[in-house]
Amino acid sequence: MFGLPNEVVVIAGLLVLGLLMIMIVIARMYRKVGPNEALIRYGMGGTEVYSGRGALIFPMVQTSRELSLELMSFDVAPQQNLYTRQGVAVTVEAVAQIKVKNDKESILTSAEQFLTKRPEQREALIRLVMEGHLRGIIGQLTVEQIVKEPEMVGDRMRSTCADDLSKMGLDVVSFTIKEVRDKSDYITNMGRPDVARIKRDAEVAAAEADRDIAIKRAEATRAAAVAKAQADQERVAAETASLAKQAEAERDLDIKRASYLEMTKKAQATADKAYEIETNVMQQQVVTEGVRVQQVERESQVKVQEAEIARRERELIATVLKPAEIERQRIEALANAERQRLMSEAEGRASAIRAQGEAEAEIIFKKGEAEAKAMNVKAEAFQEYNQAALVDKLISSLPEVVRALAEPLSKVDKVTIVSTGNGDAAGAYKLTGDITKIAAQVPALFEALSGMQVSDLLSKVRLIGDKAPKPEKPAAPASKA
Numbered sequence: 001m002f003g004l005p006n007e008v009v010v011i012a013g014l015l016v017l018g019l020l021m022i023m024i025v026i027a028r029m030y031r032k033v034g035p036n037e038a039l040i041r042y043g044m045g046g047t048e049v050y051s052g053r054g055a056l057i058f059p060m061v062q063t064s065r066e067l068s069l070e071l072m073s074f075d076v077a078p079q080q081n082l083y084t085r086q087g088v089a090v091t092v093e094a095v096a097q098i099k100v101k102n103d104k105e106s107i108l109t110s111a112e113q114f115l116t117k118r119p120e121q122r123e124a125l126i127r128l129v130m131e132g133h134l135r136g137i138i139g140q141l142t143v144e145q146i147v148k149e150p151e152m153v154g155d156r157m158r159s160t161c162a163d164d165l166s167k168m169g170l171d172v173v174s175f176t177i178k179e180v181r182d183k184s185d186y187i188t189n190m191g192r193p194d195v196a197r198i199k200r201d202a203e204v205a206a207a208e209a210d211r212d213i214a215i216k217r218a219e220a221t222r223a224a225a226v227a228k229a230q231a232d233q234e235r236v237a238a239e240t241a242s243l244a245k246q247a248e249a250e251r252d253l254d255i256k257r258a259s260y261l262e263m264t265k266k267a268q269a270t271a272d273k274a275y276e277i278e279t280n281v282m283q284q285q286v287v288t289e290g291v292r293v294q295q296v297e298r299e300s301q302v303k304v305q306e307a308e309i310a311r312r313e314r315e316l317i318a319t320v321l322k323p324a325e326i327e328r329q330r331i332e333a334l335a336n337a338e339r340q341r342l343m344s345e346a347e348g349r350a351s352a353i354r355a356q357g358e359a360e361a362e363i364i365f366k367k368g369e370a371e372a373k374a375m376n377v378k379a380e381a382f383q384e385y386n387q388a389a390l391v392d393k394l395i396s397s398l399p400e401v402v403r404a405l406a407e408p409l410s411k412v413d414k415v416t417i418v419s420t421g422n423g424d425a426a427g428a429y430k431l432t433g434d435i436t437k438i439a440a441q442v443p444a445l446f447e448a449l450s451g452m453q454v455s456d457l458l459s460k461v462r463l464i465g466d467k468a469p470k471p472e473k474p475a476a477p478a479s480k481a
Helices: 004-029 104-114 119-139 143-148 150-167 186-190 192-350 354-410 428-450 454-459
Strands: 030-032 037-043 048-050 054-056 062-068 072-076 089-100 170-181
Touching (some): 037 054, 037 104, 048 104, 089 104, 089 119, 104 119, 119 150, 150 170, 192 354, 192 428
Antiparallel strands (some): 072 089
16 A cells, blocks of 8 residues: 555656656757857758757757858958059058858858868968959059059959859958058159149249239239329318318308398388388277277167067066966856856756756856856956056066166176267267167157057056046847847
8 A cells, every 4th residue: 555656656756857858858959059150950851051049959860060150350461462553562451351141052152161160261261362352453453543542442352252252152241451552662652743743832822822912912002002192182172172162151151141131121121110000000900999899889789778678578568468368368268168068058957857947047147147247347357457557567667677778788897988089979978878878768668568658658647547437348248048
């Protein structure tokens, strides 16, 4: 019972150990490379290339090698002198950057060429090829081209070496000339003609500049002298012209001053004379205006008096005559209306109660007749009262009329009296005479309003009242059948 778990443990341990052994074997068989390397596996199954990844390598039937894909930079400097097209021996030092192409064919080709070689052996083989091509290119060019156009040399090197290096699975990234030397100082003397020419041109340019400066300075000096002479001439001419203008201006000023003085004196004399004439004319106008003002004032006073008289006349008519007439008409209308109303009522009830109606009608008729007589008496009284009242109102209103006529004179603040020397009708006497004339027109106004002569009215004063003739009474209206 207790031996069974031990066997399970042993079996489990063996299984785990077996798995670990298998994993170790697989790990040892697995090879991986980075993106800067290429893993070349060959043997059973053919040749395969892996870059940036890994692969299983089965022992005894497969093997693998690593090939670097990194950039190779080395100097290309042949030990022998290179001869140019001109026959000048030069030493050229350059730097080349070479790398294996990334495609599978180029990697396999490069593996065929360099897989078993060390890096320095590989660079030596590539340098020999590069130096041979450089020698051929230098022999086709002049020293001037090599020195002045190094980019052209690099381009030719890349294009010339491309085919040969491509056969090795390589690519020329760049080719740069570092230095070009020679033992005969050809390169050093090559720039001397240019230097001499440049120096000569500089000296000539400096001489020409000095000459131009001297010429310009002389021209400027001459122009300055000419300008100064012209300026002096113009200054003298301007001063002469200025003096002449000043003399002319002074002369014109004196002439104008004399002319203005003469015109001023004439104008002063004319103004004085005109002032005297205007003063006389104004005095005459003042006198004439005073007379006209008096005339206008008298006319205004007359108009005021006439307007006041008309107003008093309308007032008397409105306050005395009109109310009496209106009252009389109202009373008559009331009497007629009352009579008509009673007659209508009597006639309406006559058909119902004939006997009683006749008696009442008689009474009503008598009553109406009495009222009519009373109204006639009242009308006669009013007629007599109208005449007496009119006379009394007119006589009592005479002082008010005179006061109203003289009232405009009380509004005058100041009265200026201009005497013309016409005897008694001048001065203050004229003013009081006009007031007396205004008061004398009051009786005429009274006669115009009342239609009666004042003298007749005064002579009949005793007749107004009890002894005044009574108007005849109208006949009584006939009784209705």
